[in-house]
Amino acid sequence: MSRSFTFRLASLLLLAMGCAHAQTPTLPGAVTPRAAVPAPVAAPVAAPVPPSWGVEHSFERLGRTADSLLLGTRTTDQFEFTLRRDRIASQAGLQLEYTPSPALLPTLSHLRIYLNDVLMSVVPIEKEQLGKKTVRQVALDPRLVSDFNRVRLEFVGHYTDICEEPSNSALWVNISRTSQVTLTEQALAIKNDLAYFPVPFFDARGYGIPTLNMVFAGQPTLGEQRAAGVLASYFGSQAAWRGTQFPVLLDQLPAATAERPAGASIVFATNGHRPAFLSDLTKYPAVEAPVVQMIDHPQDRYSKVLLVMGRDEADLLTAVQALALGGDLLRGERVVIDKVQQLQPRQPYDAPNWMRTDRPVRFAELIKYPEQLRVSGLQPQPINVEMNLPPDLFVWRNQGIPLQTRYRYTPPPFNDGSRLNISLNNEFISSVPLQVHSNDQLEELRMAVLSSESANVNEKLSVPALKVGDRNILQFKFSFTTTGGSAQRDRCQTSLPIDAQAVIDDQSSIDMSGYHHYMAMPDLSAFARSGFPYSRMADLSDTVVVLPAQPNALQLSTYLEALAGISARSGLPAMKLQISDNWEQAAKQDADLLVLGTFAPDMRTNNDLSLLLDRSRDWLLQSSEKGRYSESNPPSTRVEVSAQGPIAAIVGLQSPFHAQRSIVALLATEDADFQLLREVLSDSGKLNAVAGSVALIRSSGVYSQIVGERYYVGSLPWWLLLWYTLSEHPVWLAVMAVFGVLLTSLVVMRALQWAARRRLAYGQ
Structure with missing residues (x-):
């Protein structure tokens, strides 16, 4: 009991002390403990604004080289445009420029505008617009814009309120080719997945010149330059007519700013030769095989970097060959290349962009999209088929090439003059009537072939001909004539026009087989337009590129863009490319040489050399027969100058080491000179001016x-x-003809004498 009392007493004392402490007042100067203050909440970080671009596509840029005329019998026209996969349209519009017929009824006449088969707007034709050029802004729904888009224009025209005839000449509206589709494109942050390769490094849906930054670790080795050349040629073959640009950076990635994204970059690195930003081996460990990896740019999440890595230079070459050949197998962020093996070697003149010359070629092999050979309407758009021929075809005094054209069409109600017109390079060839009975028709023609300027000097043709070494367009235009209606006093009869269809069968063929390959050189136009003679072997297996010993960034860019241009014309990457910085070793190889920079010292005394650029002191040989390509154009004057200012040249000559080989030199000395070369290589208009044996390039x-x-x-x-x-030597031909006649006469005379002696001997 005493223990219980003691425990209760102790509890009461502790309770009293706690209450007294709670009621004790705070003394002056005493520090009052602060209550716990909650940590401040961090303000949400604003997401970076995606970069955006304003883009304008004129109808001319979209493929219409002339204005489009909508009629009462051809009321519809359409234009296609594309959008890169890594972009999205935030705004879209159509700036329509048109001129309506002054005979139209206002308000009743109008234009309907569709985007991807969805009606966007109806544009009425007002009275004030009749006969005048009008500009109208039409808003398009950006949510409907995808990677492939079609804008369709439909013309509804009226010139009277009763008894209209659709074929009346008063029904028309002219759509100007300067009309524009305007877009505001916004970048998308896409994931790193090589399954879409070559996107985002190249996207065929884009319209601009692809620009790829090529990054090396300091001064690149020959093996790294070769690997970069193979990959540049692959992108060139993909870009085709767009051209390509390859800025070169050493040991750094391109910088990104708020106004300008960094852009796509490709980095070449081996285990022993890496850029500084790949020095972190924990993040980018040494590789044990050829590796391709896609990463984000460190400063720009909207720009991608492609890492091409290997143990050595051979691995880099294997990696880029896999990118060029095995793109369909790539997927994921990182791919290890196990093996690349060529099973069949390439054959001469098998470039994908050239028409085959060893067998008949079907139109199915020449078309670019499935519906290319199909049209509809009473006055449909023409059907175009493109053909590119090797520049060294020997077509001297040919008998023409066979063209078999099979076609089908909606038969007219009676033989009313409907026709199929066939032309070549905008020059008329033939016209075929479209009869009522429309079973499959076969039209057989023989088309002439015109040699290049250097192959035959005196050849003149008065009929359209295929041009060797150039782009040829074979055109088929169906024209249907039908009675749309008739109008008389107190009697009106109208009828709707038929929905005419026409098809050129894809089994139609053209046969260029049987021609030999023989060409006069030098001919720089063949190099500029076809990449010849290097494109003869499309994989450049017969080509050696001679580079300076220590090329700078601008020289490397020129080298890469020159290779990309050759592959753009052949359609195949330079898988077997060989490069060298040793002139003596390159000269020993049985190959065509592409020289960049300056000639070797022993070439400066070559008798065929007609130009030398040597810093500020240059000389040029000129012929007295300028512009003519005869058997011999001996130099008549020599001009030697000392001047300051950028100048470059493209020179063609025969290899002094192998009679069947050629040399094309891209001559330049200073950075400004190489920039002139780059501008010419990327400008189709300037390339068309490159011809002959010497092309001087100045500002x-x-x-x-x-x-x-x-x-x-x-x-x-x-x-x-x-x-x-x-x-080419008529005197010698006459002498040989006389000699042949005399020889034949002598042989015949001796034979007759022998026969006479034998007959007389038999009679005796």
């Missing part, structure tokens, strides 16, 4: 001339070579 433009002796590449049968050689 004022391109000046080409022909000087020196010609040489020939290729081969001909002996009898054809003899006949071709004598055709």
Whole structure:
């Protein structure tokens, strides 16, 4: 009991002390403990604003080289445009420029505008607009814009309120080719997945010139330059007519700013030669095989970097070959390349962009999209088929090439003059009537072939001909004539026009087989337009590129863009590319040489050399027959100057080491000179001015001339070579003809004498 009392007493004392402490007042100067203050909540970080671009696509840029005329019998026209996969349209609009017929009824006449088959707007034709050019802004729904888009214009025209005839000449509206589709494109942050390769490094849906930054670790080795050349040629073959640009950076990635994204970059790195930003081996460990990896740019999440890595230079070459050949197998962020093996070697003249010359070629092999050979309407758009021929086809005095055209069409109600017009390069060839009975029709023609300027000097044709080494467009235009109605006093009869359809069968064929390959050189136009002679082997297995020993960034860019241009014309990457910085070693190889920079010292004394650029002291040989390509254009004058200012040149000559090989030199000394070369290589208009044996490039433009002796590449049968050689020497041909007649007469006379002696001996 005493223990219980003691425990209760102690509890009461503790309770009293706690209450007294709670009621004790705070003394002056005493520190009062603060209550716990909650940590401040961090303000939400604003997401970076995606970069955006304003883009304008004129109808001319979208493929319409002339204005579009909508009629009462052809009321519809459409234009296609594309959008890159890594972008989205935030705004879209149509700036429509049109001129309506002054005979139209206002308000009743109007235009309907569709985007991807969805009606966007109805544009009425007002009275004030009749006969005048009008500009109208039409809003398009950006949510409907995808990677492939179609804008369709439909014309509803009226010129009277009763008894209209659709074929009346008063029903028309002209749509200007300067009309524009305007877009505000916004970048998308896409994940790192090589399954979409070559996107985002190249997207065929884009309209601009693709720009790829090529990044090396300091001064690149020959093996790294070769790997970069193969990959650049792959992108060139994909870009085709767009062209490509390859800025070169050493040991750094391109910088990104708020106004300008960094853009796509490709980095070449081996275990022993890496850029500084890949030095972190924990993040980017050494590789044990060829590896391709896609990462985000460190400063720009909207720009991608492609890492091409390997143990050595051979691994880099294997990696880029896998990118060029095995793109369909790639997926994921990182891919390890196990093996790349070529099973069949390439054959001469098998470039994908060239029409085959060893067998008949079906139109199905020449078309670019499935509906290319199909049209509809009474006055449909023409059907175009493009054909590119090798520049060294020997077509001298040919008998024409066979063209078999099979076609089908909606038969007219009676034979009313409907026709199929066939033309080549905008020159008329033939016209075929479209009869009532419309079973599959077969039209057989023989088209002439026109040689290049250097293959035959005196050849003149008065009929359209295929141009060797150039782009040819074979055009089929269906024109249906039908009675739309008739109008008389107190009697009106109208009828709707038929929905005419026409098809060129994809089994139609053209046959270029049987022609030999033989060409007069030098001919820089063949290099500029077809990449010849290097594109003869589309994988450049017969080509050696000679580079300076220590090329700078601008020289490397010129080298990469030159290779991309050759592959753009052949359609195949330079898988077997060889490069060298040793002139003596390159000269020993049986290959065509592409020289960048300056000639080697022993080439400066070559008799075929007609131009030398040496810092500020240059000389040029000129012929007295400027602009003519004869058997020989000997130099008549030599001009030697000392001047300051950018100048570059493209020179073609025969290899002094192998008679059937050629040299094309891209000559430049200073950075400004190489920039001139790059501008010419990326400008189709300036490239068309490159011809002859020497093309001088200055800020004022391109000046080409022909000087020196010609040489020939290729081969001909002996009898054809003899006949071709004598055709340019009529005196020798006459002498040989007389000699042949005398020899034949002598042989015949001896034979007759022998027969006479034998007959007389038999009679005796």
